[in-house]
Amino acid sequence: MFKYLISIALICTSSLFLPVSEPACTEEEISMGWDQNTPLSTVLFSLGEEKPAHFVAPDENEIRKGKELFFEGRTTGPNGKKSAIISKFYKCNNCHNTQREDPELTITDPQARLDYAVANNLPFLQGTTLYGTVNKSSWYNDDYIKKYGDLVLKARNNLREATQICAQHCSQGRVLKKWEEDALMAYFGSIEYKMADLKLSKEEWDNLLKNGNNAAKQEELRKMIHSKYLSKSPATFTEPPKDREAGYPVAAKNAANGKEVFERSCLACHSPESKVSDSYFEDDKLTFNYLKQRMNSVMYDSYYDLIRHGTYASKGHRRYMPNYTAEKLSDQQVEDLRAYIEEKSK
DSSP, rough: HHHHHHHHHHHGGGGGGGGSOOOOHHHHHHOOOOOOSHHHHHHHHHTTTOTTTTTTOOOOOHHHHHOOOOHHHOBOTTTTSOOOOOOOOOOOTTTSSSSSSOOTTTTTOOHHHHHHHHHHHHOOOOOSSSTGGGOOOOOOOOTTHHTEEEEEEETTOOOOHHHHIIIIIIOOOOOOOHOOOOOOOOHHTTTTTTTGOOOOOOOOOHHHHHHHTTHHHHHHHHHHHHSSSSSOOOOOOOEEEEOTTOOSSSSSOHHHHHHHIIIIIIIHHHHHTOOSSOOOOOOOOHHOOOOOHHHHHSSTTTTHHHHHHOOOOBBTTTTOOOOOOOOOOOHHHHHHHHHHHOOOOO
16 A cells, blocks of 8 residues: 555656646545546445445456457357357347446436437447446336336346346347356446546545545545436336327427437448348438338337337247337437438438
């Protein structure tokens, strides 16, 4: 510990060689060793928070394996051989980003998320990003019990169980082995929130650094930190409009916004290049006429029903489409997408 403090002190005193406007480290920063790049869990554990059941100590080899499982569906197992693929239908990144996707971590706003996706060139996906998931305390929340029933009960407060639901039911794959679970937990831990994500004020930072070692203040500091992000991702299932011809009641439709939904969400699975769905969309009139014809339909595969209800896997056809919750695609965005489809079908 003494050597660690000396090394930090040397880094801080090196600011003597920087321009005058560059601040030197404070005594509190030297003693705590925290800055904007510090992982959130490092701070919370130092403040007395218990490690969750999904915690895995950082290990570069495990992180690499977990990343390969996430993006490729398989990795090298303990026996030195390639593991069996988790699912032949989906990879984790087909539904989940691994980067931050909300400009504000304390609210759920689908339009702000779309704007952020556009600004940062991200897909606009149905699933919640895995960035920061290890810092949360609940998964498969709210209305997901309507879809998965009792499966959700054991997964709601257990990230390992939630990951198993993804592997077996969402991905139509197999049970993860314990070492695969551990590798994925290690990878998720490597993409946890950093202190910079919380956007603490100077006063909050000063208080944290000053009182981090004060046992009497640690619970208060933990509560302050937890107030800076949602502990779960809300999920509200919603219904198609009763009058499909009229659609959802919105003040005005924005086809340009709908274009972003189409390109960043629809094509994430339905482009020929994605190889996710067996239903392909092209940027041509044939595609847009096909979609327009399903606007007013009350069939299960109509425009509104597919968005709000999704589809289920069936015998001989394991691929399916997840539904969009209200938090992932607003009624306004559904109508914006409709406006874009109608515009392109002319």
